[in-house]
Amino acid sequence: MxxxxxxxxxxxxxxxxxxxxxxxxxxxxxxxxxxxxxxxxxxxxxxxxxxxxxxxxxxxxxxxxxxxxxxxxxxxxxxxxxxxxxxxxxxxxxxxxxxxxxxxxxxxxxxxxxxxxxxxxxxxxxxxxxxxxxxxxxxxxxxxxxxxxxxxxxxxxxxxxxxLETQGFRTTDGDDITHFDPHGQPLRFIEAHSDRLVFMAVGKRGKRGYINLDAEGRMVSYSGVV
Structure with missing residues (x-):
């Protein structure tokens, strides 16, 4: 050896x-x-x-x-x-x-x-x-x-x-329903603007939900379904 x-x-x-x-x-x-x-x-x-x-x-x-x-x-x-x-x-x-x-x-x-x-x-x-x-x-x-x-x-x-966590938003893997808001309302994310994110309230014709953003893009408030 x-x-x-x-x-x-x-x-x-x-x-x-x-x-x-x-x-x-x-x-x-x-x-x-x-x-x-x-x-x-x-x-x-x-x-x-x-x-x-x-x-x-x-x-x-x-x-x-x-x-x-x-x-x-x-x-x-x-x-x-x-x-x-x-x-x-x-x-x-x-x-x-x-x-x-x-x-x-x-x-x-x-x-x-x-x-x-x-x-x-x-x-x-x-x-x-x-x-x-x-x-x-x-x-x-x-x-x-x-x-x-x-x-x-x-x-x-x-x-x-x-x-999103503090407000109680939940994210899904679906396309028709992408989120649930703090009240359990199903939402579908539509588009983003410089001052807000826009969601369609699923099951409520013509209703929308908005997450408002500050100038830097930080989420500051949720409008609820309006």
Missing amino acids: KSKSKRSGLSGAAATVGKTAVAGYGLSMGHDLWKATKKGKDGISIILVVVGSLVLPVLGGRELVRGHDRGFAGTIFKTILGSVLLTAVGFALTWFAFFILIGILAGSSDDNGTANIFASWQAVLWLATWVTGTMWCIGLLWGAIQRPSRLKRIGLHRANERF
Whole structure:
């Protein structure tokens, strides 16, 4: 039976081989994609990798700070871990995209001097980190700009939910009857205006019910069926 140290050594060796293999695959893929491009074939793989490498870190940064209506578990798994996952995948795509770029540079020229500048995976790792970090910061800025309006909207939503609960409104899953008002009158939601929500009183011809709104969209009163 192999000792723990030997198993650890094999794991380390496998990890090193894995890094080398990924780098080699990226270079090879770059060569192949360059040949495909020269033959007029679709370069969609390059586009997807590049777009993903730029967009995912931005989304990761944005989702981390833009504000969400989530509980403790949702904050941990969706907001924090979800943002970390988006950024990590974006970083991996960026790292891979640089190796594809090396392959394209090498495949498009007989002079490999330009490609040799990026020959070490450490240099590519640094470049990928810089690009991912920059895009992540852009996402943070985007999320910070959105945060005040989103938190305000979330606050209004919570306040309106409290209003409906306090007033005794009940929501149904139907289309003909969408709500019951505090007196048990079945209502059908019709339309929304800037100052009120309009309901039709089911079973009472020409009768309506209104939930009045303030200037920010907060529910303030119910008219009853009139």
